[in-house]
Amino acid sequence: MTQSRRSLLALGAGVATLGATLGAPRLLRAQPAWPDRPLRLVVPFPAGSTPDILGRVLAPHYTAALGQPCVVDNRAGAGGNIGTDMVAKATDGHTFGLTINGPLATAPALYPNLPYDPARDLAPISWLARAGQVLVVNPALGVKSFADFVAKARAEPGMLTFGSVGAGSGGHLAMEDIKARTGIALEHVPYRGFPQAVLDLVAGRISAIILTVAGILPQLREGQAVALAVTSEKRLPQLPAVPTLVESGLEGATSYAWNALVAPASMPAERIERLAKETKAALASPQAKQTLDTSGFEIVGSGPAELRAMVEQEAERWGGMIRKLGITADG
Template sequence: MTLTRRGLAALPALALAGGHAQAQGTWPDRPLRVIVAFPGGSTPDLAARAVAPHFQQAFGQPVVVDNRAGGGGHIGTEAIARATDGHTLGVTIGGPGSTAKILNPALGYDPATDLVPISLLARLPFVLVVHPSVPARTAAEFVAYARANPGRISYASTGPGTLSHLAMEDLAATQGFQAVHVPYRAVGQAVLDLVAGRIQAFFAATGGVLAQVREGTVRALAVTSAERFPAIPEVPTMRESGVDSEPAVAWIGLFAPTGMPADRVARVAAEAGRALAVPEQRRALETAGFTVVGSDPDTFRALLASDIQRWGAIIRRLELRPES
């Protein structure tokens, strides 16, 4: 093809325009990676895999789910925070995604400054369960019994600084009783000891004790959400059960490393909401006991701020450390 002088003169401008378009680009312009801070088959993994296929279709790029388990979610969450390629998202849960730095000042990342909240994907209330030997059938009766028997209630948690620990400490502080903390590494072992009567109480994630509640080997007094939980609709909320307390819920969230532009954050959040509106994508999370959300960034950011203020104050008051 022969170029005219006018055409030759236009080449530098075209080159610059092409270079500018390529630099600005359409995001994403290469595969996306979704780091999950927990192993395959975990509930955070289910949440990531519920949105990943939709992201691939919506953004026109392959989406790779990258499980980085370990350290109670801190290893994977730090990997999310430290990503610099502009094409990494991540899924984690409450502790690693909110109060981690307060609990462990030596941690290599700070969720409050190193992560950008995109969407609250799902939430899960806790349920206050007791051994049948505890003479309480409501949360108010449990509080009265604990007040009358200081130090005689032993309660389980899934570790220092976890929500199952902080929820009971919050209740004890606001309602004026003392209880003995017994940390466990796994929900299953805590439930076994509760059924056996070696501990008396547990703020357990609802999915972890539904079978025992239905069998009657433990007694459910109240759920910690603002509304009753569909899987056990007969169990009242804490307020319905006579104790005026703020809701306490576990959650799974979608994040980006700090620096992702606000328009991209909003776009990813909108697509996550669309993905979770598909019944087939919701089912796995609902089967695991979670309430599917798919929020906007502002709603998720407000939840994080509330968690950091509320639970962080308890962590500081108790001077908790990860292995305390």
Template structure:
């Protein structure tokens, strides 16, 4: 996957702040709905609520969270894409926000054409984690154990085609491992299952398993991305373990239905930059494993194109489908 340099990501919110204020005298004129494609308490929900609180102050009208979980995030994303009231936005993640149509050609929307990028709110690396009862302490031992115990390991994700699913599926294919994928409706559900030992393995957004890793409820083996996490400084990068993982992040994006006026999108992106650069918000999100961003629309659009180019061939080569 083409890397998005961290220094560019960090600089972009300030660029958004420097943009001239755009007149929005007539919008919104009533409450705005933000459809979140995952349940309350999930990482997209946390980021969405941080943005919504600022939007309400900036625009003078309520921004109401509407959690629409299911379909690995596609139900909420499609509801955003189909909204025509002019007062609906959406927050979703990579997968339903990027490569969902490649995964399922019968899907009722295409995120590349039917979702208008507004702002990349946050990103975080993926943590490759196991239940502590799995007798491995690093990636090499995991590969060896899975090879010696074909069919023994079940790995979870928030749905077929999610970044966590594809990261593990591609690793299994590369090493010739036989493991079973079990999709769940939400990140909290999948985390509950790995802590309970009903699944053995998952690659989850860092914020979702940070507390469990610190408490010893899961064992973090490695993380994706380009730098070690300050919150888990002893956990190596996947690249340090000899595995692909550079530039791979779970991410959370703010979207609008197609056709929202460009000046409105620009103002929303500008305010998202302000929301995510607020020191108190930043500290809260960073403690949860996020890298707060709040970028202009173009960067989220470029990220989507990058994911299509990276994951599309893998989906086709491994024949990953919604029921995978």
């Protein structure tokens, strides 16, 4: 072998050794720990709301399981859109959010200038829980069943009124679904929240309302309101004598209020999977079950794929109704 040939081989071996030496630390270097600073759980509703109560049950579990404080950050406004938009635009890798039907499924149809796209800007983590709603009326209306209510509405077209917590809200859309299936005419009266709507129902200023059972249970127990039907697939444990809408003759008329956990679309998949795993563990705790039972919710605790599919179905169903009826966020 010539001297030049031996020199070239030695040089190549040296370069290979140097490359291996320099490359080894890169191959062995561990990924930075996550989370490495406090987590922020944005709840786009005020303190004391159902999402807020649920968020404050979940946050301590994240703190214990993930080794960093998890802080609940209430950012209410615009039906939950303000806080949800904050989650969509977060870039710190440590922000996620707990929201409801509206900001994820119906807001794109209600708000033409929505500053975020739920399908594009948000990543699903977990479908947390769902709650069937209940159709209630003022006792002075003189109806005892859903069939009675439909008959009275048909006999007095446009004379009966129903309240909701806002145009395009779950209760509003559930009643519009009933109207479409039965052909009855009811006048919609939107409110800023359910307390005033319940007060007006009890006072007889509106005829009916659809809302979660926790918002009306005291009035039902006092005889200040009459429950006619529930929107869930099965009867509610809190109202075992009240039939479902399906039992009352409206096949397919099921609907739920629900809560979900989402992250910015930029959050890495492994972090989302870890949050989904810890969320399922948190929802299995007795405290979570008691809190949700009290609020009339049942635990779901799904993974990201199930939440994505559910939101897509809800957006198609209710978004389609909003567009068909020309419902806007203003009424």
